Structures are given as C-alpha cells and as structure tokens.
Amino acid sequence: MPEIKLTYFDMRGRAEASRLALVVGEIPFEDERVVFDHWKEAKPKTPYAALPMLTVDGMQVAQSDAILRYCGKLAGLYPSDPLEAAKVDEVGGVIDDVTHAMYRYRGDDKDKLREERDKFSKVDVPRYVGALEKRLEAFGDGPWAVGGNMTIADLHICHLVTNIRCGMLDFVDKDLLEGYVRIVKSYSAVMEHPKVTEWYEKKPVKMFS
Ligand SMILES: N[C@@H](CCC(=O)N[C@@H](CS)C(=O)NCC(=O)O)C(=O)O
Known part of the structure; x- marks a missing residue:
C-alpha cells in the first residue's frame, strides 16, 4: 500500500x-x-x-x-465495470452541478444572495436533485446509489446532503432534500456505516467554522 x-x-x-x-x-x-x-x-x-x-x-x-x-x-469503492463506473461519475457530475448552483453568487449583497438561494431551492434543486432521484430509482432500490455496494457516488451524495442538512447555507431550508427519499437513503447508509460512525466519534463534523 x-x-x-x-x-x-x-x-x-x-x-x-x-x-x-x-x-x-x-x-x-x-x-x-x-x-x-x-x-x-x-x-x-x-x-x-x-x-x-x-x-x-x-x-x-x-x-x-x-x-x-x-x-x-x-x-x-469505484466499480471496475466501465458502465457502472460511468453511472458513478454521472452522480458525481450532477452533484457538481448542484454545488455550482449553490455557490453561484459569492458577493456581499444579502438581498442578491437571498434571491440566488431562492432560485437554488426552487429551480436548481428540483431540476438537478429531482432528476438524480429518478436516476437512482432507475439504478435500483438502494440503499446504495449504484449497484449493491457503497461507491464514491454515495460519498458525493453524502457531501451534498450534509451541507444542506447542517444549515450552513444562508437562506436555504435545511430540510430541502428530505423529500428525496432515494437520495436520503444513500446518505443514511453512508452515515450508518460502522467505519464512518467511528470516524465521526473521533473527528466531530466541522463545516466552514
Ligand atoms: N477544482 C479544485 C478547486 C480547489 C479549491 O478551490 N480549493 C479551495 C478550498 S475548497 C482553496 O484551496 N482555497 C484557498 C485558496 O484559494 O487560497 C478542486 O476541486 O480541488
């Protein structure tokens, strides 16, 4: 190693x-x-x-x-089968799209930030996360995003859900993703993995503070 x-x-x-x-x-x-x-x-x-x-x-x-x-x-945590790997990368790509939309506005104008974050919640999340939810449903019942085991697709999803749930984003409801059942299932499966729970017992979650 x-x-x-x-x-x-x-x-x-x-x-x-x-x-x-x-x-x-x-x-x-x-x-x-x-x-x-x-x-x-x-x-x-x-x-x-x-x-x-x-x-x-x-x-x-x-x-x-x-x-x-x-x-x-x-x-x-990355499939050797090229098509399964492509599905994993597809999930990573759409999470990048959502993240990009989340931070589209980086200035100091609070009104502008509220407007952009409203658009994020009402337009971007339904568009990208709604589509991802359907894709994961088509990929299988879960809990994992792609195939029968954890892959880095689940870690991409975990990153997004954690960022929203922790409430660190001004003007974004921390329950915004709760209706996306298949996505939350993948997030929960990661967070309940014994190695992950052990990790967070040792290293409490720190966001941007
Ligand atoms: N595309 C790069 C972006 C890296 C990036 O923007 N890193 C930020 C932290 S998230 C950074 O190093 N910021 C400090 C700086 O630019 O001085 C990646 O995905 O690794």
Missing part, C-alpha cells in the same frame, strides 16, 4: 468524501489539516495553489474529483 497524505483545511469541504473513502476502505493515511495561518506559505507548493492535495509516496495529486476517484479505487 502506498504512503498517503491527504492535505486540506480543518473542515469537511472538498476533502471529506476522499477521507471517508480511505476510512471505509481501511486505507491508512495521514489526515493533514492546514491552518489558515500556514496556508500562505504552503499555497505555492501545491500544483494549483489550492487544496485538497493528496501525496502518494511523495507524488502530488491535485483536484478533488481526481483525488476522490483515486481513493475510491484504492478502497474498492
């Missing part, structure tokens, strides 16, 4: 799905959390001046999706 270090800030953000993949796969790794005071110095040493970054036997791997896919492969 290679020597692995996953470097990110001390929050879930774009690294938690990869951390969970390694945890579930029982892959030993160093969970390096950079404090913002040290980030200025570390930033130019990363490939794209951004985190997360994975270091595998001294080799840097950047971009959260690439990192997650790599961790998923190591952990046995």
